Every structure is written in C-alpha cells, then in structure tokens.
Amino acid sequence: MGDGLGLGGAYEATLEQIRSQEGGKAKLAMTTLMWICHSERPLRVDELRHALAVEVGNAYFNLDNLPATETLLACCQGLVAIDKEATTFRLAHHTLREYLSTHRNLFPRAHSMMADTCLTYLNSDWGRALPARSQPEFSGMPFLKYSSRYWGTHAKRDLSDHTKLFALELLENYESHVAANSLFEQILDLDDSREGNAPSLFSGLHCASFFGIVDAMTSLLAMRGCDINRGDSAGITPLTWAVRNGQEEAVELLLRQEAVDPDKPDNTGRTPLSWAAICGYDIVVKLLLDQRDVSPDRPDCRGITPLSKAAASGHESVVEQLLNRQDVNPGTLDNEGKTPLSWAAIKGRDSVVKQLLGRQGISPDRPDNEGRTPLSWAAICGHELVVELLSGQQGVDPDKPDCRGITPLSKAAAGGHESVVKQLLGRQDVNPNKPDNEGKTPLSWAAVKGHDSAVKELLDRKDVHPDKPDNQGRTPLSWAAISGHGLVVKLLSDHQDVNPDRPDCRGITPLSKAAAGGRESVVKQLLGRQDINPNKPDNEGKTPLSWAAVKGHDSAVKELLDRKDVHPDKPDNQGRTPLSWAAISGHELVVKLLSDHQDVNPDRPDCRGITPLSKAAAGGRESVVKQLLGRQDVNPNKPDNEGKTPLWWAAIKGHDSVKELLGRRDVSPDKPRN
Numbered sequence: 001m002g003d004g005l006g007l008g009g010a011y012e013a014t015l016e017q018i019r020s021q022e023g024g025k026a027k028l029a030m031t032t033l034m035w036i037c038h039s040e041r042p043l044r045v046d047e048l049r050h051a052l053a054v055e056v057g058n059a060y061f062n063l064d065n066l067p068a069t070e071t072l073l074a075c076c077q078g079l080v081a082i083d084k085e086a087t088t089f090r091l092a093h094h095t096l097r098e099y100l101s102t103h104r105n106l107f108p109r110a111h112s113m114m115a116d117t118c119l120t121y122l123n124s125d126w127g128r129a130l131p132a133r134s135q136p137e138f139s140g141m142p143f144l145k146y147s148s149r150y151w152g153t154h155a156k157r158d159l160s161d162h163t164k165l166f167a168l169e170l171l172e173n174y175e176s177h178v179a180a181n182s183l184f185e186q187i188l189d190l191d192d193s194r195e196g197n198a199p200s201l202f203s204g205l206h207c208a209s210f211f212g213i214v215d216a217m218t219s220l221l222a223m224r225g226c227d228i229n230r231g232d233s234a235g236i237t238p239l240t241w242a243v244r245n246g247q248e249e250a251v252e253l254l255l256r257q258e259a260v261d262p263d264k265p266d267n268t269g270r271t272p273l274s275w276a277a278i279c280g281y282d283i284v285v286k287l288l289l290d291q292r293d294v295s296p297d298r299p300d301c302r303g304i305t306p307l308s309k310a311a312a313s314g315h316e317s318v319v320e321q322l323l324n325r326q327d328v329n330p331g332t333l334d335n336e337g338k339t340p341l342s343w344a345a346i347k348g349r350d351s352v353v354k355q356l357l358g359r360q361g362i363s364p365d366r367p368d369n370e371g372r373t374p375l376s377w378a379a380i381c382g383h384e385l386v387v388e389l390l391s392g393q394q395g396v397d398p399d400k401p402d403c404r405g406i407t408p409l410s411k412a413a414a415g416g417h418e419s420v421v422k423q424l425l426g427r428q429d430v431n432p433n434k435p436d437n438e439g440k441t442p443l444s445w446a447a448v449k450g451h452d453s454a455v456k457e458l459l460d461r462k463d464v465h466p467d468k469p470d471n472q473g474r475t476p477l478s479w480a481a482i483s484g485h486g487l488v489v490k491l492l493s494d495h496q497d498v499n500p501d502r503p504d505c506r507g508i509t510p511l512s513k514a515a516a517g518g519r520e521s522v523v524k525q526l527l528g529r530q531d532i533n534p535n536k537p538d539n540e541g542k543t544p545l546s547w548a549a550v551k552g553h554d555s556a557v558k559e560l561l562d563r564k565d566v567h568p569d570k571p572d573n574q575g576r577t578p579l580s581w582a583a584i585s586g587h588e589l590v591v592k593l594l595s596d597h598q599d600v601n602p603d604r605p606d607c608r609g610i611t612p613l614s615k616a617a618a619g620g621r622e623s624v625v626k627q628l629l630g631r632q633d634v635n636p637n638k639p640d641n642e643g644k645t646p647l648w649w650a651a652i653k654g655h656d657s658v659k660e661l662l663g664r665r666d667v668s669p670d671k672p673r674n
Contacts, residue, residue, distance in 0.1 A: 007093075007095050007099070008099055011079075011096060011099045014077055014078070014079060015079075017077060018030065018075070018076065018077055018079075021075065025075045026075075028067060028071070028072065028075050029072075029075035029076045029077070030106070031052060032048065032052065032072055032075070032076055032080060032089070033079065033091075033100060033106075033107075034106075034107040034110050034113070034114075035048055035051055035052070035089075035114070036080060037091070037097060037100045037110075038111065038114060039114070039150075040146075040149075040153055040154075041150075042086065042088035042089065043146065044087055044088050044089075044142065045069055045082060045087055045089060046142040046143075047142050047143045047145075048089050049067055049069070050066065050141070050142055050143035051117055051118075051121070051143050051146075052065075052066075052067050052072075053065035053066045053067070054117045054120050054121050055120070056116045056117060056120050057116075057120060057166075058120065058124075059120075059123065059125050060125060061121065061124040061125070061126045061127075069082070078092060079091065079092050079096060080092060109158055109160070110158075111154040111157040111158040112155075112158040112159070112160045115151050115152075115158070115159075115163045115166075115167075116160075116162065116163055116166060117147075118143075118146070118150065118151035118154065119147075119151050119155075119166035119167060119169075121141070121143055121147045122147050122148065122151065122170055122177070123166060123169050123170055127141065127144065127177070127179070128177065130144075131178065132176050132177060132178055132180065132181055132199065132200075133178075133181055133199070144178065144179070144182060145182055145186070148179040148182035148186070149182070149183055149186045149187075151167075152167075152207065152210065152211025152212075152213055153211065155167060155211065155213055156211050156212055156213055159213065159215060164215055164216060167213065167216050168216060168219055168220075170204075171204030171205075171207060171208060171216060171220060172204060172220075172223075173204075174203055174204035174207055175199075175200075175201065175203050175204070180200055180202040180203075180207065181199075181200045181202070183202065183207060183210075184200040184202040184232065184233075185200075187210065188234060191268060192234045192236070192266070192267070192268065193234060193267035193268045194233050194234045194267070195233045195234075195267070198233045199233065200232055200233050201230070202232045202233075203227075203230065203232070203238075204216075204220050205217065205220045205221070205228070205238045206232055206236070206237075206238050206241055208238075208250075209238035209239070209241045209242040209247065209250050210241040210244075211245070211247070212245060212247025212248075213250075214249050214250055214253055217238075217250060217254075218253065221253075228254065228257055228260050229260065229261045229264055231264070231267075234266055235265070235266035235267035235268075236267075237261070237264050237266075237272075238254060239251065239254045239255070239260060239261075239262065239272050240264075240266060240270075240271075240272045240275055242254060243272040243275045243279075243281070243284055243288075244279065246279060246281050246284065248281075248283050251272075251284050251287055251288075252287060255287060255288075261293070262288060262291040262293055262294050263291075263293055263294045263295055265298075265300065268300055268301050269300035269301035269302070271294075271295075271298055271300075271306075272288055273285065273288045273289070273296060273298070273306050274298070274300055274305075274309055276318070277307070277309040277310040277313070277315065277318050277322070278309045278310070278313055279313075280310070280313055280315035280317075280318055281318075282315075282317045282318060285318050285321055285322075286321065289321065289322075295327075296325050296327055297327060297328045297329055299332070299334065302334055302335050302336075303335035303336075304334045304335075304338075304343075305328075305329075305332050305334070305340070306318075306322060307322045307323070307328055307330065307332070307340045308334060308338070308340045308343045309343075310322060311340040311341070311343045311347075311349060312343035312344065312346065312347050312349070313347070313349075314344075314349035314351070314352055316351050316352060319352050319355055319356075320355065323355065323359055329361065330356060331361050331362055331363055331366070333366075333368075336368055336369050336370075337368030337369035337370075338368045339362075339363070339368075339374070340356060341353065341356045341362060341364065341366075341374045342368060342374045344386075345375070345377045345378040345383065345390065346377045346378075346380075346381060347381075348381060348383035348385075350383070350385040350386050350389060353374075353386050353390070354389065357389065357390075363395075364390060364393045364396050365393075365395055365396045367400070370402055371401065371402035371403035371404070372402045373396070373397075373400055373408075374390055375387065375390040375396055375400070375408050376400070376402055376406075376407075376408045376411055378390060378408075378420075379408035379409070379411040379412040379415075379420050379424070380411040380412075380415055381415070382412065382415055382416075382417030383420075384417075384423065387408070387412075387420050387423055387424070388423060391408075391423070391424065391427065397429075398424060398427055398429055398430050399429060399430045401434070401436065404436055404437050404438075405435070405436035405437035406436045406440075406445075407430075407431075407442070408424060409421065409424045409425070409432065409434070409442045410434070410436060410440070410441070410442045410445045411445075412424060413442040413449075413451065413454045413458065414445035414446065414448070414449050414451075415449075415451075416446070416449060416451030416453065416454055417454070418451075418453040418454050418457060421446075421457045422457050425457060425458070425461055432458060432464045433465045435468070435470065438470055438471050438472075439469065439471035439472070440470045441465070441468050441470075441476070442458060443458045443459070443464060443465075443468070443476045444468070444470060444474075444475075444476045444479055446458060447476035447477070447479045447483075447485065447488050447492065448479040448482075448483060449483075450480070450483055450484075451488075452485070452487040452488050452491060455488050455491050455492070456491065459491060459492075465497075466492060466495045466497050466498050467495075467497055467502065469502075469504065472505050472506075473505035473506070474504045475492075475498070475502055475504075475510075476492055476498075477489065477492040477493055477498055477500060477502070477510050478502070478504055478509075478513055480492060480510075480522075481510035481511070481514040481517075481519065481526070482513045482517055482519075483517075483519075484514070484517060484521070484522055485522075486521045486522055486525060489510075489522050489525055489526070490525060493510075493525070493526065493529065500526060500532055501531060501532050501533055501536060503536070503538065506539050507538035507539035507540075508538045508542075508547075509532075509533075509536050509538070509544070510526060511523065511532055511534065511536070511544045512536070512538060512542070512543070512547045513547075514526060514544075514556070515545070515548040515551075515556045516547035516548065516550070516551050516553075517551070517553075518548070518551060518553030518555065518556055519556070520553070520555040520556050520559060523548075523556045523560065527559060527563055534560060534563050534565060534566045535565070535566060535567045535570060537570070537572065540572055540573050540574075541571065541573035541574070542572045543567070543570050543572075544560060545557065545560045545561070545566060545568060545570070545578045546570070546576075546577075546578045546581055548590075549579070549581045549582040549585075549587065549590050550581045550584075551585075552582070552585055552586075552587030552589075552590055553590075554587070554589040554590050554593060557578075557590050557593050557594070558593065561594075567599075568594060568597045568599050568600050569597075569599055569600045569601060571606065574606055574607050574608075575606035575607035575608070577594075577600070577601075577604055577612075578594055578600075579591065579595060579600055579602060579604070579612050580610075580611075580612050580615055582594060582612075583612035583615045583616040583619075583621065583624050583628070584616070584619060585619075586616070586619060586621035586623070586624055587624075588624055588627060591612075591616075591624050591627055591628070592627060595628065595631065601633075602628060602631055602633055602634050603633060603635055605638070605640065608640055608642075609639070609640035609641035610640045611634075611638050611640070611646070612624075612634075613625065613628045613634055613636065613638070614638070614640060614644070614645070614646045614649050616628060616646075617646040617647070617649045617650040617653075617655065617662065618649035618652075618653050618655075619653075620650075620653060620655035620657075620658055621658075622657050622658055625646075625650075625661050626661055629661060629662070629664075636662060636665045647662045647663075650662060
C-alpha cells in the first residue's frame with residue numbers, strides 16, 4: 001500500500017473528499033470514523049447504526065434515523081469495511097487507526113460526544129420502558145449493552161457539564177433501569193458469589209464508583225438515603241468497586257466519608273484491601289492500610305489473606321507494604337493450609353519468594369493440608385528458579401513427600417518439567433527411586449505421563465532402578481505401554497536392566513497392556529523383540545490376543561495374528577478363546593479376523609460348554625450371530641454342558657431379532673435338558 005508518508009497523504013485527500021460531501025453525509029461519515037476509531041471494542045453493524053441514530057439530548061429514539069449500512073460504507077469512501085465473520089465495522093487498514101489517532105483535531109471531544117450518545121440512548125423513553133431485569137440481547141436495543149458498559153469509560157476521559165447532567169439523570173434511579181443489570185452482569189468475575197436470581201441491587205453510587213466519576217459520586221453522596229456501605233447482590237460495596245477498578249480518586253473520596261466501612265467484605269469474604277492486593281494497586285493499598293478500621297491480615301472465605309493474594313499475583317511492592325506491618329502474619333495458613341510462600345511458589349513468583357524467604361516467621365518447608373510444601377508446588381508447576389531458591393534454603397527437605405508419598409522429583413517428572421528433574425537429580429539429598437504410597441517411582445510417573453525427556457534424564461542416572469514395580473507390580477515400562485507412549489516404551493525396553501516381558505501382580509505383561517488399550521504402535525514395537533512371549537498368559541489365562549479381542553481393538557488383533565508364533569485359539573482358565581471374548585463383546589470385525597483364521601475353531605466351547613455363537617446370542621449381538629451362522633463349521637444347535645442351545649440363550653434373554661436369525665437356520669427349538 002506504499003510507505004507511511006504516501007498513505008498519510010492518501011488518507012488526508014480521502015478525508016477532504018468526505019468532508020466535502022453534501023446533505024449530512026460528511027457528518028455521518030466523520031461520526032462513523034470517530035466511533036470505529038475510539039470505541040472500547042469493535043461495534044457490531046446494528047450497534048453502530050443505533051449509535052448514529054441518536055439525537056443527543058432527545059428522549060425520543062427515532063427509528064427513522066437509522067442509517068443504512070450501504071449508506072455508511074458509501075459515505076466513508078473506502079475507509080471503512082465490515083468484518084464478515086464478526087459482523088463488526090472496522091477501518092480499512094491498521095495504519096488508518098494510527099493516522100486518525102494522531103490527528104486529534106479530526107474528532108474534538110470525541111469521548112464526551114460518545115458518552116453523551118450512550119447516556120441519551122439509555123435515558124430515552126425506549127430505554128426507560130424496559131424492565132430492570134430485561135436481557136439486553138432480546139430487548140430490541142442493540143446498542144444497550146455497549147452503552148451500559150462503556151458510557152462511564154468515555155465520560156471519565158472527558159466529563160463535560162452536560163455529560164454530568166445526563167449521567168445524574170440515569171444514576172438517580174439507576175437500580176430500576178435495565179442498564180444497571182446489564183453493567184453488573186458484564187463486570188462480574190466468575191468467582192463473585194452472587195445471590196441466586198435476586199435483583200442486582202447495583203445502585204447509581206456503585207456505578208459511578210466503578211467508573212471513578214468523582215463529580216457524580218459527590219452529587220449522589222449528598223442525596224438523602226444514599227447508603228455508602230450497601231452491597232449489591234454479590235455483596236460488593238461502592239468502595240470495593242472503586243478499588244477493583246483502580247479508581248484512586250474515587251477511593252479517596254469514599255474513605256473521607258465518616259460513614260464508610262473500609263473493611264466490609266463481599267460475599268466471598270474479600271475486603272477492599274484484598275482486592276487492591278489482588279490487582280496490585282500500590283497507592284490504593286496504602287490508602288486502605290492508613291485506615292484504622294482496616295484489618296490488613298483479614299482472610300476471605302477460603303482463608304486467603306491479602307498477603308497471599310499479593311504473593312500469588314506477584315505484586316512485590318504490595319507484598320513489601322504488607323510485610324512491613326506488625327499486624328500481618330507472613331506464615332498465615334488458608335483453609336487448604338497454603339501459606340503466602342506456597343502461593344508465590346505455585347504461581348512462580350520468584351521475586352516474591354525471595355522477599356518472603358528474607359523475612360522472619362517464614363517456614364519455608366511448611367506443608368499444606370495435602371502435605372505439599374512450597375517446593376513441591378514449584379516442582380508441580382515447573383518453576384525452575386523457585387525450585388532453585390527453595391531447594392537451597394536451609395530447613396527445606398528437597399525430598400519431602402506429600403500425604404500420598406509423592407516427592408518433588410516425582411511431581412516434576414509427572415509434569416514433564418525436564419529442567420526441574422535435572423536440577424533435583426543433581427542433589428545428593430534426593431532419592432531418585434523413592435516410591436510413593438502406591439509404589440510409583442519418579443521414573444514410573446514420567447512413564448505414565450509419556451514425558452520422554454524426563455525419562456531420559458532419570459535413565460541417565462546409574463542409581464535409578466529402571467524396572468522397579470509399584471504395589472500392583474506395574475513397572476515403568478508397563479505404565480508406558482498402558483498409556484501408549486511409544487518413545488518411552490522404546491527407551492525403557494532397550495535398557496539392559498529392563499525385562500520387557502515382566503508381568504504385574506495379575507500376571508499381565510506390557511504387551512497385554514498395550515493390546516488391551518489398542519496401542520497398535522506399541523504392540524508392534526514389543527512384538528519386534530526376541531525377548532517377548534506373544535502368548536504369555538496372565539493369572540486368568542488371558543493372552544495379549546485375548547485382551548485385544550476383549551476390547552475390540554482390531555488393529556492390535558491384526559498385528560498379533562501376523563506373528564506366526566501367536567496361538568490364535570488359546571483358551572484362558574475358563575476355556576474362553578479370543579474368539580469367544582470377541583463374540584461376548586460383540587466386536588464384529590475382530591470376530592471375522594479370528595473366525596477366518598485357519599487355526600481357529602469358531603465353534604470351540606469354553607469350560608461350561610458355551611460356544612461363541614451361544615455367547616453372541618445371549619448378548620444379543622445380532623451382527624456377530626449372523627456372521628457365525630454364515631459359517632458351515634458352526635453348529636447352530638450345539639448345547640452347552642447344561643443342554644442350553646444358542647436359541648435357548650436368545651429366548652431367555654429376550655433377543656427376538658437373534659431368535660429370528662437362528663430360526664432361518666436348521667435350528668431345533670427343543671428346550672434344554674433339566
């Protein structure tokens with residue numbers, strides 16, 4: 001599009017053409033450009049059309065004033081376009097916004113005009129006629145949501161005398177206006193605890209305090225019946241709204257009022273100071289701490305103090321202010337047992353961790369209710385610098401397990417935090433094989449989660465036991481096979497000290513685990529090894545092929561059947577073959593793969609004499625029954641040890657469609673022997 005100078009000249013020429021238009025087109029175009037350039041968010045087509053239709057100061061909103069979209073685009077002569085996906089107006093090029101923003105004389109007092117437009121729209125007869133609880137998106141006033149949310153933002157930037165009058169007209173009876181509910185819904189956090197379906201109780205003073213419009217607040221405070229401490233339906237007072245939005249002048253004004261309660265909590269127990277600490281507003285924190293009625297260590301409903309909030313958010317200057325107070329306990333526990341240091345560690349606020357470690361009264365290794373220390377939390381989250389600070393601290397045990405017996409090293413390995421694993425492994429006081437309460441080692445955790453880089457770091461240590469089983473006999477390789485982590489399986493199975501065919505306490509090998517999980521690539525990888533028995537049964541006699549058949553993983557079944565030494569018809573301890581299991585579970589493709597195999601007897605009964613056809617009939621597996629009935633080597637009348645035939649099984653289980661299928665074959669309807 002050319003260089004900046006060329007574009008600037010082109011924009012100037014186009015704007016000159018726009019201003020030379022007749023019949024109100026010039027004003028319409030320039031107002032359109034003003035809104036698109038200075039709005040707080042992109043405006044939808046219907047929102048901007050309504051904004052442009054407003055006659056400032058006129059209580060009647062005239063729908064005849066709505067400009068057509070085509071008219072707007074034509075008036076702006078190519079400087080404005082519509083984003084079709086978002087259905088919003090936008091400037092034709094990002095350099096145009098820069099140009100318009102630097103040429104402020106183009107839109108004198110833009111924010112005052114925008115505030116007036118929003119307030120006129122809200123104060124209109126149409127706006128006042130809406131019920132307070134109306135949903136703005138269904139109100140027929142598309143500009144209502146933007147006006148409610150941002151009129152005060154524009155007014156704060158440029159508050160003219162008439163803007164103030166318009167604002168007071170809205171705010172004096174604000175609670176009963178739909179704008180109150182609209183704004184309240186838009187500015188609430190997910191964590192704010194609002195009372196059910198109660199009215200918002202969001203007053204004019206709440207609104208003015210949120211936006212920080214001090215002139216309007218002063219007028220409202222002077223009115224009879226103004227309750228400075230009243231909470232809205234989330235329990236939030238005007239002071240807290242001013243604090244939450246960082247409105248310093250508004251906070252000062254409210255704190256000067258004798259009746260104000262500077263420490264009143266909202267429904268979540270968060271005080272104004274707590275919010276200031278969360279947001280990191282240094283000056284506001286100081287203003288509140290200077291109030292004698294403010295408790296600087298007051299916890300919220302979760303037991304979290306302002307210091308913990310500031311520590312978690314990484315606001316060093318706020319942390320410093322609070323630590324300098326004699327009435328702040330730097331080791332206070334919240335309801336979960338977390339300290340400010342724990343919160344700083346969780347969030348990786350290394351500078352705050354340094355601050356806290358330099359103070360007396362800090363227990364650097366204090367566990368929370370789950371036994372997780374600050375170091376454990378830093379390891380969980382992978383905050384390398386925090387781990388370094390804490391693990392080198394006197395009084396910190398870098399191998400301290402939590403209530404589940406999980407050490408920081410296991411936490412780091414489970415999270416795949418390679419640098420933290422390496423850092424902890426470099427310490428002499430960390431046991432790289434330390435099992436948790438379930439017997440899982442750091443290597444097992446890395447294998448479970450498939451973090452091959454952490455597995456490599458651990459295997460590089462000569463004192464790491466690569467084949468150590470947990471309480472259920474599952475080795476790291478077994479866990480990797482269960483989860484289908486091929487690279488980890490390779491790293492472990494290639495290790496000289498790992499038995500790749502080692503069964504767990506139920507006798508299930510890594511190959512069976514992979515087959516049961518349908519981990520085709522792992523099955524293939526393990527079958528490629530000479531030290532793997534592809535027919536190894538578990539304690540119930542199930543082979544890897546049986547497991548793949550039970551779960552219906554046809555790709556794993558194919559991989560196993562491609563091995564010449566795989567026994568495709570090997571029964572388990574109950575006499576159930578892989579085909580029997582596939583028939584029970586209704587896995588049609590697996591049934592076909594197995595029944596078509598030359599070494600499989602498709603009519604082989606289990607120890608109770610029940611054939612695959614009877615299993616399928618009893619389970620109502622219509623497609624499997626149909627498939628087996630299509631074979632000449634399947635006897636449709638074959639009774640089990642109690643004389644029950646496939647037809648009897650279908651009948652007793654109420655599978656009428658299966659009964660019909662069986663009836664088409666030469667099936668005897670005789671009942672079984674008693």
